[in-house]
Structure formats: C-alpha cells, structure tokens
Amino acid sequence: MVGSSLVKILKESGYSNLILPKRRDLDLKNQRKIEEFFSEEKPEYIFHLAAVVGGIHANSNYPAKFIYDNTQMHLNVIECANKFEIKKLLFPGSACTYPKLAKQPIAEESFLSGFLESTNIAYAAAKINGIITAQSYCKQFGLNVVIPMPTNAYGIGDHFDAENSHVIPALIRRFNDAKLKNDNEIVIWGSGNVIREFIYVDDLAYSLLFLMLNYDSSNIINVGTMVEISIKDLALKIAKIVDYKGEIKFDVSKPDGVLRKCLDSSKIKQMGWKDKVDLDQGLEKTYNHYLTLQNVK
Ligand SMILES: NC(=O)c1ccc[n+]([C@@H]2O[C@H](COP(=O)([O-])OP(=O)(O)OC[C@H]3O[C@@H](n4cnc5c(N)ncnc54)[C@H](OP(=O)(O)O)[C@@H]3O)[C@@H](O)[C@H]2O)c1
Numbered sequence: 264m265v266g267s268s269l270v271k272i273l274k275e276s277g278y279s280n281l282i283l284p285k286r287r288d289l290d291l292k293n294q295r296k297i298e299e300f301f302s303e304e305k306p307e308y309i310f311h312l313a314a315v316v317g318g319i320h321a322n323s324n325y326p327a328k329f330i331y332d333n334t335q336m337h338l339n340v341i342e343c344a345n346k347f348e349i350k351k352l353l354f355p356g357s358a359c360t361y362p363k364l365a366k367q368p369i370a371e372e373s374f375l376s377g378f379l380e381s382t383n384i385a386y387a388a389a390k391i392n393g394i395i396t397a398q399s400y401c402k403q404f405g406l407n408v409v410i411p412m413p414t415n416a417y418g419i420g421d422h423f424d425a426e427n428s429h430v431i432p433a434l435i436r437r438f439n440d441a442k443l444k445n446d447n448e449i450v451i452w453g454s455g456n457v458i459r460e461f462i463y464v465d466d467l468a469y470s471l472l473f474l475m476l477n478y479d480s481s482n483i484i485n486v487g488t489m490v491e492i493s494i495k496d497l498a499l500k501i502a503k504i505v506d507y508k509g510e511i512k513f514d515v516s517k518p519d520g521v522l523r524k525c526l527d528s529s530k531i532k533q534m535g536w537k538d539k540v541d542l543d544q545g546l547e548k549t550y551n552h553y554l555t556l557q558n559v560k
Contacts, residue, residue: 264420265355265413266312268468276472282306286313291336294343301347309352310471311340319382319452319520321427326385333389338396341408345400351407353475354397356483358414358460358526359387368527371412371483380521394483401481409474414487414526418464418545419552431461431546434498435553438507447509452517455495460487460525463545466538473536487526488538500543504550 273281282304289300291313315325315332322329337354344352361369362377374394379387400406417431424433434451441449470486478484492500498511540548 264418264422264464265416265468265471266310267420268418268464269310269312269471272465272468272472291339292332294339297339297343298346301343301349305347307350308475309340309344309349310475311337311352311354316386316429317422317427318429318433319518322383322386323518324427329383330385330389333386334392337389337393341393341396341400341406345404345406349406351409351475352397353409353411353471354393355471356394356410356412357387357390358412358485358487358524359383359521360390360394360412361524363521367523368489368525369485370527371485371530374412374483382518382520398481407479408481409478410481410483411471411474411531412483412485412526413467413470414460414462414485414524414528416462416464416467418549420464421549423553423556430459430494430497431501431549432553434501435505435546435550438502438505439550439553439557441509442505442507448512449507449509450512450514451494451498452514453494453519454515455493455498455513457494457519457521458491458523458525459494459497460489460491461497461542461545462486462488462538463540463542463548466540469539470531470536473534474531477534484531485526485528486531486536487528489525489528489532490542491523491525492542500546501550504546 270283289296291297313336315329361373363380364377365373394410397408397410401408421432422428423436437449467486502511
C-alpha cells in the first residue's frame with residue numbers, strides 16, 4: 264500500500280530512475296539474493312517498505328511470521344545498505360512500538376520508556392529491533408538512516424481481508440458485504456471506545472519523501488495527523504459511506520488493544536510537512552477503490 268503510493272508520488276515528482284523489485288524476483292528474506300541485487304542494481308536511496316503487516320487478528324494468529332519475516336528482511340537490507348555504501352536508507356518504525364501507557368499524544372521521547380501492548384508484541388518487537396539496528400549501523404559505520412514512526416495508515420492499495428486486515432479496510436469490507444447480503448447486524452471486536460488516529464496513504468507517502476529529502480538524523484520522527492476518533496465513531500462513519508443500515512454491536516469479550524493512541528507529530532509539522540486528506544475524504548476514496556476492485560473480480 265505505502266510503497267505503491269510512494270512510487271506514484273515519486274513519478275509525479277519527476278523521479279524516473281526507480282528500481283522496484285517485486286517479491287517474486289527478490290525475496291528479502293534471502294540474504295544472498297539481496298547481495299546480488301545490490302551488486303547489480305547499485306541503488307543509492309532505499310525506502311525499505313516491505314513488511315508483513317496486519318490487524319489484531321493477524322497479529323494474534325501469526326506472531327512467529329510477524330517477528331521472523333520482518334526481522335530477517337530488515338537485517339538483510341540494512342546489512343547490504345551498509346556493505347554497498349548506499350547514500351540513505353529509510354526504515355519505517357510504527358506507532359505500536361511505543362509503550363502501552365505512554366503519555367498522550369506520544370512524543371518521540373517515549374520510545375522504550377515502558378511495557379508494550381501484548382496484542383501485537385511480535386510485530387512491535389521486530390520493528391524495535393529494526394529501529395535499533397538502523398541506529399546502530401549509523402553509529403558504528405555512519406550509515407545514513409531515517410526512521411519515521413507512522414500512525415495507522417489506510418487507503419488505496421490496502422488489504423481488504425475481513426479478518427487479517429487493519430480496522431478501516433476490514434470494516435469497509437464487512438459493512439459492504441452485510442449491505443449486499445441484507446444482514447441486519449454486524450459485530451465488531453472490542454468495546455468501540457478505544458481512540459485511534461489515521462493517516463491517508465498518500466499523506467504518509469509524501470511524508471516519507473519529505474523526510475528522505477529534508478531529515479538528516481537517525482532519531483525517530485513521528486508522522487501522524489493528530490486527529491483522533493473512537494472506533495465506534497469510525498464504524499458509524501464507514502456505515503454511512505457504505506450505506507449499511509443494520510445494527511452495529513461491539514463484542515467486549517474481545518481485546519481492545521491500547522486505549523488511546525495518538526502521536527505527537529509537531530516535530531515534522533514544524534519542519535513544513537502537512538497532511539492534506541481528511542478522514543471523510545480518505546474513507547470515500549478508499550471505499551470507491553474497494554468497489555472498483557469488486558467490479559474487476
Ligand atoms: N499500514 C500501516 O498502517 C503502517 C503503519 C506504520 C508503519 N507501516 C510500515 O510501512 C511499511 C509498508 O506497509 P504497508 O501497509 O504498505 O504494507 P503492505 O501493503 O502489506 O506492503 C508490504 C509489502 O511487502 C512485501 N513483502 C512481504 N514480505 C516480503 C518478502 N519476504 N520479500 C519481499 N517483499 C515482501 C509484500 O509483498 P506481497 O504483496 O507479495 O505480499 C508487500 O508488497 C511497513 O514497513 C509497515 O510496517 C505501515
């Protein structure tokens with residue numbers, strides 16, 4: 264999702280010398296293949312956006328895959344980036360690496376200051392390993408790294424799997440399916456009271472290019488909108504956009520995750536980056552994209 268949006272933005276911004284390996288040609292878990300790739304292609308700037316990502320359900324069911332694949336991929340990429348002396352590497356962290364009880368909105372200084380939320384600990388542990396690995400290569404070898412900490416992203420290119428995807432695409436799919444089947448009830452995991460922040464994918468992708476060009480520090484930097492919404496209100500918004508008229512119930516026996524999660528993104532905003540797509544616009548675009556995918560199938 265983020266990579267496709269970034270490629271679109273890079274092309275629109277006039278960058279033409281892009282190297283875009285597909286997973287079928289370059290499995291990033293394979294160190295030898297990555298070495299061959301670096302040796303042949305000689306990349307200068309790297310956005311390492313490949314990862315195994317997903318919502319609470321996927322995190323609960325596949326923790327070993329989340330930690331193994333993600334750790335293996337970033338260790339391989341960072342090691343080769345250093346070995347082949349690339350100019351700059353961008354490795355995204357994630358809001359979920361911050362402590363469960365971090366002071367809100369979460370400033371960069373909260374990193375590693377407390378216990379993590381357990382529902383996605385394997386993914387978060389891999390990301391923390393990646394952040395510290397990138398910073399260690401910077402410290403020991405002078406590798407130029409930039410480490411944005413994005414809040415929850417959504418938008419075109421997202422995964423719309425009903426169970427394994429993030430909350431926005433999962434709700435879009437479930438509400439749309441319920442509307443088509445005339446179901447009069449949808450049950451959502453958790454209380455609906457938790458508060459989250461979301462960023463439209465193009466805004467996140469712009470921030471990555473912005474940081475690659477303007478940020479020269481291995482210190483993590485938050486990327487978010489600082490606009491918050493409860494899952495209940497989000498569900499109501501999506502139901503309205505999809506035109507689902509049935510009942511929405513919340514299953515409080517299922518985990519909620521962290522109660523409130525909003526990043527303090529004042530640092531990047533002071534540098535001049537700003538998000539442009541508000542949640543209503545972003546949800547409309549995402550739903551239209553989902554409908555397009557359905558028609559294609
Ligand atoms: N989405 C968010 O809310 C969010 C928030 C914070 C940070 N981030 C970070 O932003 C980055 C991009 O996330 P995203 O949402 O764009 O994820 P995404 O849509 O799932 O894209 C991840 C990509 O990684 C590729 N990939 C997975 N395993 C691979 C492997 N072994 N070798 C090569 N490629 C592999 C996938 O290929 P296939 O298509 O073949 O599976 C996919 O194209 C990730 O680092 C993620 O942790 C995302």
